[in-house]
Amino acid sequence: MSIAARHVTALMRQIAMRDAIELVHPFAEFQTLGALAYIAECYGFRYSNVRLVGKHRILHVQLVRDLDPAARQRAAANVAAFPDPGPDRPVPGMYLGSLTPVPEARADVDLITALIRYDAFGAAANRRQLQFVGWGSGALFLLMAALTGVYAVLLPLAVLMPAFVLGALRVNRMRRAKLARQLAAAGCTPVRDGAGVERYVRPAPTPYGTPYGTPQGF
Numbered sequence: 466m467s468i469a470a471r472h473v474t475a476l477m478r479q480i481a482m483r484d485a486i487e488l489v490h491p492f493a494e495f496q497t498l499g500a501l502a503y504i505a506e507c508y509g510f511r512y513s514n515v516r517l518v519g520k521h522r523i524l525h526v527q528l529v530r531d532l533d534p535a536a537r538q539r540a541a542a543n544v545a546a547f548p549d550p551g552p553d554r555p556v557p558g559m560y561l562g563s564l565t566p567v568p569e570a571r572a573d574v575d576l577i578t579a580l581i582r583y584d585a586f587g588a589a590a591n592r593r594q595l596q597f598v599g600w601g602s603g604a605l606f607l608l609m610a611a612l613t614g615v616y617a618v619l620l621p622l623a624v625l626m627p628a629f630v631l632g633a634l635r636v637n638r639m640r641r642a643k644l645a646r647q648l649a650a651a652g653c654t655p656v657r658d659g660a661g662v663e664r665y666v667r668p669a670p671t672p673y674g675t676p677y678g679t680p681q682g683f
Contacts, residue, residue, distance in 0.1 A: 469564045470552035476501050477550055480508050488526040495585075498526050499578030500564040504550075506531070507557035509540030512577055514664075515584045524585055576651050580665060583644040586637050587662055 466474075472490060479486040488501050502512050511531035518525055531537075543557050550556045558570030566574040609619050645655070645665070653665040 466552055467562065469562065472497065472501055472564065473504070473550070473556055474552055476504060480505060480510070484530040485513075486510065486528050488528070489523065491521075491523050495578050495582050496574070497564055498524070498581055499574050500559060500566060502526060502528060502577045502581065503558055503566070503570060503574045504556050506536075506577070507539065507543045509536050511536065512580060515581060515588055517585070517588045522589065526581055576648075576653075576667065579644050579647050579651075580653070580667070583641055583648060584664060586641050586644070587664070589637065 472493070476486070476488070486505060488498055488505075490498065490501075505528050506512065509531055510528040513527045513529045515527065516525045517523065547555055547557055553562050555561055558566050558574070560567060613619070648665040649655070652668050654668075655663055656666050658664055
């Protein structure tokens with residue numbers, strides 16, 4: 466069974482059993498997670514948020530059941546059009562046997578992927594915590610240099626560690642700014658969540674007269 470087939474199998478199992486699902490694939494690319502989230506949305510879910518879990522900060526993508534009538538209509542249409550989705554069988558919006566979106570679905574998959582990336586970069590960049598780590602490590606290396614006399618090694622580390630952390634924060638901020646422009650251009654609205662973190666909300670989906678992501682090119 467291919468990796469794409471394993472991802473789809475795990476996703477369809479969650480869709481059938483839960484009202485809130487998580488995509489957890491430690492080595493998956495953002496585009497893969499975006500494609501899986503798109504498929505879940507075809508069956509009545511909606512992307513909610515991300516969280517980073519554990520020591521290695523594994524990305525969990527969260528989706529919840531969408532109770533909007535348009536989402537229910539979309540889900541019913543896709544259940545009728547794809548009655549037996551699964552490994553090596555058609556799923557909405559993807560080429561057969563893969564998680565590569567067909568042309569009609571590509572813009573939606575790209576938008577969901579951008580939302581996931583934006584939220585993931587935000588979750589990874591706890592500015593206050595990272596600044597504490599950066600400046601704290603610099604101070605620690607300075608103290609160790611004074612106590613041990615090993616200035617040649619510890620003094621450069623006292624400079625490099627804060628510089629590395631602050632540089633990472635700057636890169637993260639630039640990436641989020643670029644994604645923010647992309648999301649705003651797609652009609653998404655900036656909001657602040659309960660923790661004061663800036664996020665983007667997509668426009669409410671409109672009802673579809675045909676199944677969401679009808680496949681082609683098989």
